[in-house]
Amino acid sequence: MADTTFGPKGWTPERLGDQSGKTYLITGANAGAGFQAARTLLNKNAKLVMLNRSKAKSEAAITKLKQEFGINADVSFIRMDLSVLDSVRKAADEVLKFVPRIDALINNAAIAQVPTRKLTVDGFESQLGTNHYGHFLLNGLLFDRIAESKGRIVVVASLGYNMGLKTIKFDDMNWDQGYGANTAYSQSKLAQMMFAYELQDRLAAAGRGDVQVFVYHPGSSATSLITTSGSRTMRFIWWLMTKTPMVQTAEQGSYPEVMCATEETLTKQRALYGPTGRMEMVGPVGRGTLNTHAHDKPVMTRLWDESEKAVGFNWNL
Ligand SMILES: NC(=O)c1ccc[n+]([C@@H]2O[C@H](COP(=O)([O-])OP(=O)(O)OC[C@H]3O[C@@H](n4cnc5c(N)ncnc54)[C@H](OP(=O)(O)O)[C@@H]3O)[C@@H](O)[C@H]2O)c1
Secondary structure, eight states: OOTTTTTTTTOGGGOOOOTTTHHHHHHHOOSSHHHHHHHHHHHHOOOEEEEEEEEHHHHHHHHHHHHHHOTOOOEEEEOOTTTHHHHHHHHHHHHHOOOOSSSSHHEEEEEHHHHSBOOOOEEEEEIIIIIIHHHHHHHHHHHHHHTTTTEOOOOOOOOOGGGGSSSSGGGGGTSSOOOHHHHHHHHHHHHHHHHHHHHHHHHHHTOOOOOOOOEEEEOSSEEEHHHHHHHHHHHHHHHHHHHHOOOOOOOHHHHHHHHHHHHHTOOOOOOOOOOSGGGGSSEEEEEOOOOGGGOHHHHHHHHHHHHHHTHHHHHOO
């Protein structure tokens, strides 16, 4: 049954109060849902730090945002390529130097539906490397600053977690066998969700209530995700889909992201937030269905341990 916590229209930015004094970090905020979330937060006077891969796209995004919200809009970017662990480490160093508080770190950036198997410079399958390992390391490096700020970690899932293997392929993390653009993407998003749910468990076990961790997905939203990294066929299918009511706007896709970063009344962390309308792909934002394979305890514990080894970082919670 659809969640009615926020009324028939679901959560919308109309609920968002003044954000003066708050700082939000968003990965991949120069396009798509991340850019729209940036707009909503700046509109309420938040300070926004984007962690983006492309310098040119980031500068263009900042110009656009300053045109809309004025020259004094507090928006900046730090260059970070999530697919390169060294770049993540450098970006985290800069954040720790220049950003004194983090009210929420929104793990928004991703690549999707990469048609052929590629490895990152660190030797990971590209989608797992970018979407999961890059963010896993970034969150670990920034965790203390988020905790000092009593902030939130927001992780972006995808309904794709219900596709593919629905578990982690530990014996072949890099897909030496049986690579598929969608299966590998689905696993990378499942890995991100497992990271978040395992982090919730570890924080609870350590008796820490200083950081909250929320997971959401944007449903099916007209962003540049497929056009950036998907195959020609996928791009065509996606283009056709965007002409149907099964796809909502990028702005609507950003609502759950902003909700999870800001909504004070949101308390249930072991949940999946997002659109609650047709097939949970579009519609009013609230709490959706969370299937149990996303928090299969032995799998997520093992993934955590393997991820620490893979990125060479121990969380020490
Ligand atoms: N759109 C949907 O229907 C949908 C559905 C389910 C889940 N999602 C999730 O929603 C989130 C937002 O995606 P979107 O749909 O808004 O896609 P998008 O328009 O393609 O935006 C993705 C952002 O990620 C950045 N990015 C990609 N690779 C990066 C890297 N290596 N390092 C740093 N940044 C990187 C991109 O910036 P550059 O181009 O500069 O690299 C871009 O700003 C993603 O996590 C995606 O998995 C989207």
